[in-house]
Amino acid sequence: MISLEVIRNKITDFESVAEKAGLWSASNKKIVFTNGVFDLLHLGHIDYLSKAKDEGDILIVGVNSDFSARRLGKGSSRPITNEESRSTIIASLEFVDAVVLFDQDTPYELIKLIQPDILVKGSDYKPQDIVGYDIVTAKGGIIKTIEFLPGYSTSLIEKKILKG
Numbered sequence: 001m002i003s004l005e006v007i008r009n010k011i012t013d014f015e016s017v018a019e020k021a022g023l024w025s026a027s028n029k030k031i032v033f034t035n036g037v038f039d040l041l042h043l044g045h046i047d048y049l050s051k052a053k054d055e056g057d058i059l060i061v062g063v064n065s066d067f068s069a070r071r072l073g074k075g076s077s078r079p080i081t082n083e084e085s086r087s088t089i090i091a092s093l094e095f096v097d098a099v100v101l102f103d104q105d106t107p108y109e110l111i112k113l114i115q116p117d118i119l120v121k122g123s124d125y126k127p128q129d130i131v132g133y134d135i136v137t138a139k140g141g142i143i144k145t146i147e148f149l150p151g152y153s154t155s156l157i158e159k160k161i162l163k164g
Helices: 004-009 014-026 043-054 066-071 083-091 108-114 133-138 154-163
Strands: 031-036 058-064 098-102 118-122 142-146
Touching: 004 083, 014 031, 014 058, 014 098, 014 108, 031 043, 031 108, 043 058, 043 118, 043 142, 058 066, 058 083, 083 098, 098 108, 108 133, 118 133, 133 142
Parallel strands: 031 058, 031 118, 058 098, 118 142
Antiparallel strands: none
C-alpha cells in the first residue's frame, strides 16, 4: 500500500517538475501532460487520466489552484474540494507520476517548462485550440484528444447533490 507521504511527494512545484522532466527526457521517457480542475474525482476522470498515461511513459498532471479554478467560470460553488485535496487525490493514482498546482488561467507557462512530448486534452477541444499546441508541435510532439466517458462530469454530480 502506498503511503500518504509517497503520494504527497508526487506533488511538486514548477522548478522541481522542470528538473524532473529534464531527467525523464534525458532518459528517453515520453512525457505526457494534461491539466484540469479535477473537482470531485469520478470515473470519467479516472478513465481520461489512465488513457492519457497510455500515450507515454510519464504522466504529469497540472491541477488548477483554487484561485485559478474560480476564475474559470464554473460557478461560485466551485471548486467543491480544495486544491490540497484535489492534488493529493490525483497524486494517489498509480499511473500519475507528478502533479503540479498552477495559479495562472492556463497551463501555458507550465507546458513551456515541462516541454512534454504529448499534450492531452478532452475531445471537446480542437487540437490547434489546445493551450500549448504551439510549444509541443514546435518540438515535434503530439497533440492528442481523448473522448470523455459519457454520463460523467462534476457538473452532473453537483446537480444530483443539489436536487437531493
